Amino acid sequence: MALVDLATGTLVADPAEVATVIEPTADTEALAAAASGNAGPVAIRFPVFNDGRGISLARLLRERHGFTGEIRAIGHLIPDLAQFLLRSGFDTAEIADPDQATVWKSSVERIKHNYQPGFRNLLPLRWDASRTESKSLDERLDRIQSLTDRIREVRRRVEGRIAFSTSLGLEDQAILHAIAESGVDIDVFTLDTGRLFPEVLETVELSELRYGIRIRLVVPEAAEVEALVARDGVFGFRDSVENRKSCCEIRKVRPLNRELEGAQAWISGLRRDHSEERASVPLAAWDEARALVKVNPVADWSTQDLTAYIAANNIPVNPLHARGFVSIGCAPCTRAVQPGEHPRAGRWWWENEEKKECGLHVNPNRKGRAA
């Protein structure tokens, strides 16, 4: 038998004698006695591989009885348990084959993040790590000027699926162009609410032809739309802010959230120029509610930057822009704006200015605030 140090994955040169062996059936009194003796290591036995009672006993010894000495795992153990044993309060594990120590070591090193708090967390919790990584991504993007290079940097830094939800607006067309130029793998989709202008769909087709990228149309649940229209009517969203938010929730927010499930990053075309609520939008930030990194690669662009980029690259745009439409959503909820009007004045123009968010960029955990 040999003893492996779980924190380092190395063999313990001169193991101390075990003072007490705790069986998985031990009660509180037995644990209290083992903790108070403190004459040497306490060993907890795992009689069979799938018996997890020893894990709970180690945590009780540490957290309820305040035991600070060595806790040793003995019995049926496999290297995959190394990190879990460590987090549960164990220090060492008895192994039959000393040559297996390297496998235990790699098991500890392989895991980079934890998902739940433990008695001791030598590695960062995943969420904390992601927050830190998002902050560092934000800083990196801030140092990169080219939009294409920003997209490449996001792809380099984020593992897994990156989703880009496009409204086919100017910002999103600029981002689509950069995605095509970067050649990286990004999942592009648009929310087809069923109330879009035909010009939006024409822009989808035009963009697909130009860039060779499929833009998936994501539709709402038919049953939800039917129930909404049965309750509020075809244009019920004009009757109250609540009705309008219900419509946006069913036709946009829920489909978006469904599409973002399982994605590691979400690219959007938010810009600080858009409104006061968006004035401090970062280039990248951790979205707690959706558990992903939200990337706004044109957040720091001015309107002049945007239009110059579009002109320089001959990017296809929605023909409605030429007719005075700036921010384009669903057809019944969007009108053209007059010169000098706020760009978002054409969205839900019958509503109070402060309430004009559809919910896509609102953190569900902080109702009413733009993310």
Ligand code: SF4
């Ligand atoms: S923008 Fe108008 S039509 Fe579109 S989902 Fe919202 S309320 Fe409904």
